[in-house]
Amino acid sequence: MPDALSDLNMTPQLLCDSVALQECGDAVTFEVMESGRVAPAFALRFDNQAVAYLNRCAHIPSEMDWQPGQFWDQDKRFIICSVHGALYDPPNGQCVSGPCMGAQLQPIALIEKDDQVYWYPSQHFQPLC
Numbered sequence: 495m496p497d498a499l500s501d502l503n504m505t506p507q508l509l510c511d512s513v514a515l516q517e518c519g520d521a522v523t524f525e526v527m528e529s530g531r532v533a534p535a536f537a538l539r540f541d542n543q544a545v546a547y548l549n550r551c552a553h554i555p556s557e558m559d560w561q562p563g564q565f566w567d568q569d570k571r572f573i574i575c576s577v578h579g580a581l582y583d584p585p586n587g588q589c590v591s592g593p594c595m596g597a598q599l600q601p602i603a604l605i606e607k608d609d610q611v612y613w614y615p616s617q618h619f620q621p622l623c
């Protein structure tokens with residue numbers, strides 16, 4: 495009997511060159527499949543660490559960037575939702591200010607290897623077909 499998990503593609507997916515993620519620079523946006531639907535996601539670098547999240551605010555499920563790929567607040571310290579101003583801590587995606595304080599962005603695992611960034615599919619997030 496086939497195992498549903500064995501049908502999932504868990505191969506790390508090339509996202510971009512490491513240099514594309516500059517410290518507190520614009521995000522690299524991409525899409526994943528989530529429960530059969532295309533969902534927007536983004537990756538950025540903070541404190542020399544590349545992180546990625548679903549582009550979906552924990553307050554109301556809307557996209558957060560105020561311009562495509564632009565997620566930083568004015569001081570480039572927090573990820574900001576352009577809708578109502580929730581602030582998220584970049585390393586862990588936790589909301590530290592705003593209407594969804596304490597809630598969290600949905601993380602997507604990344605790895606950097608040989609100057610390239612890959613994202614890891616999971617049971618929740620799969621590559622586009």
Ligand code: FES
Pocket residue numbers: 551552553554555556558575576577578579580592593
């Ligand atoms: S939708 Fe993001 S803070 Fe309200």
